[in-house]
Amino acid sequence: MPVTLVDRLPLPNLKVYTAGSVLLLSVAVYYALSVTSDPNWRANATLQRQGAMGAEGEGEVLGMVQPLAEPTLAAANATRNISDQFVEVMTFMMQEPLCMWTVINIAYCALALFGVLVQRAVFGRLRVAEAQRLKDKLWNFVFYKFIFVFGVINVQYMDEVLLWCTWFTAVGFLHLLGQLCKDRFEYLSSSPNTGKWAHLRLLVLLGGIHCACAGLFAAAAHWGLPAGRDTFAFMFAECLLVFVSALHVVARYGLQAHDADAAGPIAYYTHLVFDSVALVVELVHVIHMVVYSNMLVSMASLVLLMQLRHLLHELQARLRRHRLYTALQHHMQTNYPMASKEEVEKNQDNCAICWEPMKEARKLPCSHLFHNSCLCQWVQQDASCPTCRRALAASGGSAALAAPLAPAPALRLPPGLEPPTVPHPNHLFHFDGSRYVSWLPSFSVEVTRVRMEPPAASQIDAMVRQVQAMFPQYPAGVLAAELAATRSPALTVDNILEGRLPPPPTPPPTEQPPPTPPPQAEVIESTSTSEPPPAAPPAATPPDDADALNAQEHIPQAGPVCGRFSGSAAAREASLARRKEQLVAAARARYRARRPASPAAPAPSTPHDS
Amino acid sequence: MAGSALRRLMAEYKQLTLNPPEGIIAGPIDEENFFEWEALITGPEGTCFEGGVFPAKLSFPPDYPLSPPKMRFLCEMFHPNIYADGRVCISILHAPGDDPMGYESSAERWSPVQSVEKILLSVVSMLAEPNDESGANVDAAKMWREDREQFNMIADRIVRKTLGL
Ligand SMILES: [Zn+2]
Ligand SMILES: [Zn+2]
Numbered sequence A: 001m002p003v004t005l006v007d008r009l010p011l012p013n014l015k016v017y018t019a020g021s022v023l024l025l026s027v028a029v030y031y032a033l034s035v036t037s038d039p040n041w042r043a044n045a046t047l048q049r050q051g052a053m054g055a056e057g058e059g060e061v062l063g064m065v066q067p068l069a070e071p072t073l074a075a076a077n078a079t080r081n082i083s084d085q086f087v088e089v090m091t092f093m094m095q096e097p098l099c100m101w102t103v104i105n106i107a108y109c110a111l112a113l114f115g116v117l118v119q120r121a122v123f124g125r126l127r128v129a130e131a132q133r134l135k136d137k138l139w140n141f142v143f144y145k146f147i148f149v150f151g152v153i154n155v156q157y158m159d160e161v162l163l164w165c166t167w168f169t170a171v172g173f174l175h176l177l178g179q180l181c182k183d184r185f186e187y188l189s190s191s192p193n194t195g196k197w198a199h200l201r202l203l204v205l206l207g208g209i210h211c212a213c214a215g216l217f218a219a220a221a222h223w224g225l226p227a228g229r230d231t232f233a234f235m236f237a238e239c240l241l242v243f244v245s246a247l248h249v250v251a252r253y254g255l256q257a258h259d260a261d262a263a264g265p266i267a268y269y270t271h272l273v274f275d276s277v278a279l280v281v282e283l284v285h286v287i288h289m290v291v292y293s294n295m296l297v298s299m300a301s302l303v304l305l306m307q308l309r310h311l312l313h314e315l316q317a318r319l320r321r322h323r324l325y326t327a328l329q330h331h332m333q334t335n336y337p338m339a340s341k342e343e344v345e346k347n348q349d350n351c352a353i354c355w356e357p358m359k360e361a362r363k364l365p366c367s368h369l370f371h372n373s374c375l376c377q378w379v380q381q382d383a384s385c386p387t388c389r390r391a392l393a394a395s396g397g398s399a400a401l402a403a404p405l406a407p408a409p410a411l412r413l414p415p416g417l418e419p420p421t422v423p424h425p426n427h428l429f430h431f432d433g434s435r436y437v438s439w440l441p442s443f444s445v446e447v448t449r450v451r452m453e454p455p456a457a458s459q460i461d462a463m464v465r466q467v468q469a470m471f472p473q474y475p476a477g478v479l480a481a482e483l484a485a486t487r488s489p490a491l492t493v494d495n496i497l498e499g500r501l502p503p504p505p506t507p508p509p510t511e512q513p514p515p516t517p518p519p520q521a522e523v524i525e526s527t528s529t530s531e532p533p534p535a536a537p538p539a540a541t542p543p544d545d546a547d548a549l550n551a552q553e554h555i556p557q558a559g560p561v562c563g564r565f566s567g568s569a570a571a572r573e574a575s576l577a578r579r580k581e582q583l584v585a586a587a588r589a590r591y592r593a594r595r596p597a598s599p600a601a602p603a604p605s606t607p608h609d610s
Numbered sequence B: 001m002a003g004s005a006l007r008r009l010m011a012e013y014k015q016l017t018l019n020p021p022e023g024i025i026a027g028p029i030d031e032e033n034f035f036e037w038e039a040l041i042t043g044p045e046g047t048c049f050e051g052g053v054f055p056a057k058l059s060f061p062p063d064y065p066l067s068p069p070k071m072r073f074l075c076e077m078f079h080p081n082i083y084a085d086g087r088v089c090i091s092i093l094h095a096p097g098d099d100p101m102g103y104e105s106s107a108e109r110w111s112p113v114q115s116v117e118k119i120l121l122s123v124v125s126m127l128a129e130p131n132d133e134s135g136a137n138v139d140a141a142k143m144w145r146e147d148r149e150q151f152n153m154i155a156d157r158i159v160r161k162t163l164g165l
Helices: A014-036 A039-053 A058-079 A082-095 A097-123 A128-153 A158-189 A196-224 A229-257 A265-293 A299-335 A341-346 A372-381 A399-405 A457-470 A476-486 A489-497 A521-529 A546-562 A569-594 B002-018 B116-128 B138-146 B148-163
Strands: A426-432 A442-448 B024-028 B036-042 B053-059 B070-073
Touching: A014 A082, A014 A097, A082 A097, A097 A158, A097 A196, A128 A158, A128 A265, A128 A299, A158 A196, A158 A229, A196 A229, A229 A265, A265 A299, A299 A372, A569 B002, A569 B024, A569 B036, A569 B053, A569 B148, B002 B024, B002 B116, B024 B116, B036 B116, B053 B116, B053 B148, B138 B148
Parallel strands: none
Antiparallel strands: A426 A442, B024 B036, B036 B053, B053 B070
């Protein structure tokens, strides 16, 4: 089930937004210009300024200004230089609320443009998954910060709100960039054709993020400290989170550069440290917020407590995974010793799991050799030798092994790299705007992704009955599995209706035992060893059959094309497409040759027939 | 982990390109996504699927080869072990942990020593010898047992369709 966060939000396209913002700004500037160049306003402004400056003898000053105003203004108009005018316009715009909003708007617009610029320069086009994740992150961030500003800090004045908005805009911007870097790093490291430049650009951006983080730290110290220790701690924690997550990506680069074993101790403990630091910082941050807000019964603290629960859960899961890892390491150490040098040298084969040569290897009781990390990952999944399928649990002997040998797939190593499991997030609220008005957004804010204990069997049974009443063709087993995942009959029904749950096979009829098919192994054997297709068209082929001739022209080319494995992706793709075409063309020609006249004739040479 | 999956897939792709089994072609269509492959499988000689070239999609998990890929035929198929949506039901594609049908011994199931080539060869032999104990397509299984003539007619129609004839 896809995470349905902000999907149909009518965000204007950036060009339109920029054009609109610039237009608004120019209108505001024009307005400000026309107002400030109005003599009356200028008189007023000077008056105010003088009034503010000279509180002495107000009466006589006023009397003097009135007659003086006209000539000074004329002179000023003539000599007014640009910078004065600029300052004037700016001060005016800052005082006028509408103008001020347009200025703020243009600042956001500039930030968005800058973001797009960075994205174009570093990432190129975003992949769908990245864009989706970015949106999720953004709305989650906005939601939490909204809670923070109005629920925790409880700001009263517009100025304060603006200051916090500025701060969170900066933090959020870096946060999103960091997320994007992380996603892109994972993508780059899992795709075969990435140039050095892509990595270099990413590293430069990561450096930039770190510099900006340093700036944020400085800002937190400069403005946060005078405002109180709490404010400083809040700001500091946010910077730290961004900093740690960006540093984690850099650390992964480091690991990759050193070609560290993905399941080896160095990589493992690096990830462990980063994961736990990030979790602990966030935990402390949230606890601090709860304590600070000091109101246990409010919407804000409810949200915070749910987030706290989620974080605790994550931390617990992380610790559990760590215990599992150490237990597994211990188990491997004691039961499957490293193979001796001679054994490794004698063994000519590559590791059967990754197909790469082995410099050192672990030996299973069945004397099959594997890489340490490959074996480690496999043993978590299945306690048998990959090659001969001999069960390993029995050979271990100790009862303590049973637990590490059969962990849930969710506990796989290494952290952060496990296959993406389909999340079943709990939504705090879901707003389906399009139900009311078509352009309204439809989004839900995801608060926790806690994997709850599966519902009790009786609950599932009740839900299964509920769903089966609507879809009797689905067997209870399938529905139970789906319901255990979704925990909600409504979601399951959605999944069925939208075709995400494949229709089940109807149960097989059990009337008669199936006839055993005649042995055909020889036939297959002969196909795979028979000569290449040119020999295939039988002698009966009419010589004027153009297709058969075509095929014979085609087929000789097939040989050389098969034999190459180009170094470039494009060449490989082209060669693959070409070979496919040839295969189909050859098969077509053979089919025509075999059954030239009657396409409706039944297959002639099936041995099962008679 | 995705890195090692990628290296292994690349090695398999190379092997399949340099030493292709007869009548089988497989590889990633778009190397931007190395985890989605398309395969062409020629129907085995001497069977009702003889001569057809059947396209299929292979989707690899990020932890390949620890977990098996998924395979789905992209053309219409009528076969006891192929679901109506094209998914292939053979034991080699089942992860060691799951056993939906409850009849396989773990020895037949997925293990990292299996490969794309072995999967495709198993599918070829599955085309030749349907296993009508697993009822992925009950109608096909029934027809295979009871009305071989009609089964062959349908198979031939599908073969011609895949060849565009
Ligand atoms: Zn290995
Ligand atoms: Zn073994």
